[in-house]
Amino acid sequence: MTILVVGGTGELGGRVAGLLHQQGKEVRCLVRPGSDDKRLRALGIEVTRGDLTDPAGLPAACAGITAVVATATVIGRRLAGARRPTIHEVDEVGMTALVSAADQADVERFVGGPEAISRNEAVAIAEQATGRTFKTRHLPRAAARLGMRLLARPNDALASIFGTGLLQDLVESRSDDSALRLRGITPTAASEFIRSQSLG
Structure with a gap:
């Protein structure tokens, strides 16, 4: 079982990748070109270069993957002053392309972060x-x-x-996972997935 973590150089993604690796899981991280991946490589985690804004590279990242854990978001970079890419380009269009790539690669599980934050x-x-x-x-x-x-x-x-x-x-916040279910991918809350990996 190989798990693809998208956003592994970020705070949450880095913790997820590290925890899964410590549990003996095979982990691959999709890392944007130019991002610092030294910490991931030092842990022995496989790194593949790609970007949610470049859908052409996503199928290769998903090849041979059993589960995708998607923690990537552009909001931190935007708050820090980056003008591109936009939230729409990454969090909407990019994540949709990632779901499609996972579907084409017959990924069994797709774990996404919550749609709303407190x-x-x-x-x-x-x-x-x-x-x-x-x-x-x-x-x-x-x-x-x-x-x-x-x-x-x-x-x-x-x-x-x-x-x-x-x-x-x-309104009460609820995640809409219909796009994943339509593709036959079983969505799982990130906390539930990580907990299940530590028990298995």
């Missing part, structure tokens, strides 16, 4: 990306809507955080 998680991401400390307060819905509109063009990452907070205030 206010505390959003603040932690913002603090890590900017180096600043933020206080968590309840933001009025009107202010969240205004923040989304004002930031949509110049900073889609911050606009997404406003939107996530607003969404969680309005």
Whole structure:
């Protein structure tokens, strides 16, 4: 069983890859060109170069894989000031291409991160990306809507955080895994998957 971790140079993906490797699992990490993969290689984890914004390289990354753990997101880079790629290009189009590549490679399981993050998680991401400390307060819905509109063009990452907070205030957050189920891929929560690997 070989597990592909997408986002292995990130905070969450790095922890997942390391934990799975410690448990004796075969791990391959999809790493963007130019990203520092020294820590992964030092652990003996296989690294393959590729990018969610380049769908042509994803089938090779998924070849021979039993499960995909997708933790990659562009929000941290966007909060740090990167102008490209956009959230749409990575978190939507790129993840869709990854699901398609996994489907073509007959991957049995696809583990994705939660679609919505809590206010505390959003603040932690913002603090890590900017180096600043933020206080968590309840933001009025009107202010969240205004923040989304004002930031949509110049900073889609911050606009997404406003939107996530607003969404969680309005409706109960539920993951929609219908795209995976239609392809015959059984979705699994990341925490459940990691727990099952440590028991097996």
